[in-house]
Amino acid sequence: MRQNSAPIAQHTRVTILSIESSCDDTSAAVVRDGIVLSNCVATQEAHRLYGGVVPEVASRAHQANIIPVVDLALKKAGVGKQEISAVAFTRGPGLLGSLVVGTSFAKAFALSHDLPLIEVNHLQAHVLAHFADAPKPAFPFLCLTVSGGHTQIVLVRDFADMTVIGETLDDAAGEAFDKSGKVLGLGYPAGPEIDRLARSGQPRFPFPEPVVPELGFSFSGIKTAVLYFLRDQMAQNPKFIEENLSDICASIQHSIVTILLKKLRKAARQTGIREIALAGGVSANSGLRAALQALGEKEGWKTYIPAFEYCTDNAAMIGIAGYYKYLRGDFCGQDVAPYARGFSGASES
Ligand code: KG4
Ligand code: ZN
16 A cells, blocks of 8 residues: 555656545536646525534535545546546545545545545645736745635745744634524525625724734624624614625625735734735635735735636635645555644644
């Protein structure tokens, strides 16, 4: 069995089949020589009914989706199984039951085709999604990773050398969007809907900013502030939400974006780094994208935001991260187990 060794098969081209199943998207991709040939995602709609991701439902849906999604990714890429050089998969962090499905599939596929196996950290992959397309950031760069489960500022020195220099103490930025949206009666996930509504609103309702030392974040206060604000307003005017929905959404979005960018600016000034990247599902937010660009121009940064399909969870980013691990000969054995938490892999699992 191939394990932690330099690549044995000398493929003229390196073709990675990659699998992502950390939350509620089942995804497979084919990446050849660092270029994405296909990136297929089966999004699980069932969770909308529950207003959030239900782990058991997610695991079952991954089981049902994984084989068709992998078949589709290979077909779209026009790649046969015999052309694959290695299988990369998300080892963690994420929902354990979901990760087990992708991990087991990747192991079984690698074993049956005698291929090396590459474990990938989901958060590092979000950062490396920037290498799927040009323009690519130059090392060292800072990456603000903002998703439904994480909010981090990462100092990226190289493909394999990343340090989290700031992160949330409680909720993630995506959770702040989703939970505030729930209070407003919006569907799950509420981030994209708040973004859409905010476009026609004004941020005229101020929500208090949390005081968090250094490069830390806190987002748990926002939903509570929104809840109490709406309760007080509705007591005076029962139609307050429907009459002011766009302005409320613009205010929530403005608060979250302001918190994120203040800490990002602090990190950039502290480190002296001007290559600044954005990653994760919340980087799809139009207010955040526009504000980052404006701040970047003011601060003299070069800013990078991946294409939308590489912002939310996808296997292409796993394949890109896997490709650079392949070049380093960084493989794992069949005894590898998924982990629910941690940034850099087994040592923090
Ligand atoms: O990275 P991702 O797809 O999955 C996780 O790893 O969590 O991020 C999902 C999060 C959700 O909280 C969703 O509401 C948020 O990204 N999101 C947005 C937008 N699109 C997705 N939040 C604000 N504005 C958007 N346009
Ligand atoms: Zn993610």
